[in-house]
Amino acid sequence: MTGELSPIDKAKFVAAKRAVDYVEDGMRVGLGTGSTAAWMVRCLGELVRDDGLRIRGVPTSTRTAELARQVGIDVISLDEAKWLDLTIDGADEFDENLNLIKGGGGALLQEKIVATASDRMIVITDAAKEVAQLGSFALPVEVIPFGWQTTKALLEETLINLDVLGRETSLRMNGDAPFVTDEGNFILDLHLIRIGNVRQLALVLNQIPGVVENGLFIDICDIVVIGHGDGRVELRDINEGTVQEDKIDFLDNDNMFSDL
Template identity: 50%
Template sequence: MTDRQMAQKQQAGEFAATLITDGMIVGLGTGSTVRFFIEALADRINSEGLDITGVTTSNKTSSLAKSWGIKLASVDEVSKIDLTIDGADEVDHQLNGIKGGGAALLFEKIVALNSAKNIWIIDESKYHDVIGQFPLPVEVVPYGSHQLLQRFLAADMQPTFRRTMTGERVTTDAGNYIIDLHLDRIAYPKSLAYFLEQTVGVVEHGLFLDTVDEVIIGGNQPTLISNTKPSC
């Protein structure tokens, strides 16, 4: 990661923290850019006395938020989530996204779908004409996961189990495995999403379509891109 990317992550995260207002229930995403947001949000809570409740998308985010003294609740303990701030691994010009590089895609999607508004914070390297350069995460149940890998292999999706540094299969907070699909280019994301959703053993996939309302790209003056697609 370059110094420029790191600076843009911090700029995007800190700008997003300025959008939070007193009394909000805020979805807290997962990842390196969200870390900057959480730290900046904690500073505002402490300095301004904001009453904020966070709903987290991973155990890692929960630990980070608790370490900064942010009050937390589970998604099932709140009646609504006002705004979720999360990162993204890749975003196209139609604001389709790939998420799940932190293996939190299932919980991220649950929180996103229960949020009145979703904002993603990214550096400019994540913004592309077409998504697919970042491997697409697919969360699968362990039972039969090798058979799923073979099915994706037969479909020429270049699948690999995500593994830890010691070679073990990565396990999500829900106890599932991640299969990464190395596709290079996803020309028809909705068709691919439908295929994955119809595949038995797939718990969730990392295509986030028609989900985000705004994307913030870090910079000295962060760029805000709004989703102008008609709702249906």
């Protein structure tokens, strides 16, 4: 199976494969949303099926919940779990301080709630997502539908006084209609190009009426697992200040997802 993957998918796969080593029997695990997180959910499903791993997963979207159930993971709500041992999720961008932009998949609100309700957050990604300064990826901001155009205007006015390079704002669409989150909200994507002060921006955005949450994850990620297309994996622990490298060998007969 892995022999048929593109280099970028191989990078996502090995990052996910390595990250699930942090999951122990009996844990309550936050399950992220997105293409890289989907590999992680499938890897956990393999451990549940083949190794008898017993975990309870709290998904961050309906898409992740469906996949988790499909691969045999016991799915519960965050209210049932109350607190999580760790969350594993992807990211759209990350910097050297492990600050993140998330929300490309439209699940940033649940992702942030679940991640902050965890003892640790592990981010799985490929090397292309690392940037010197956040902002190249459009920053998602979840807003309530009522008066969203007014909220958009307030956002654009606020950006004038902030340390960002671009100020274009667009409503995320799903075909001819606005994209709607699991909570029934809209997403405004801020095309900032460069964010000078991520902490200031995160705080200011959430003060604007109509804004529910933004996609800046500051001081939330503990470990980033970076996958490469040749099977190399780099693990950076922001708390321990360590960097570790591993290698995951691909198997030509690896068909762990052939039944999905």
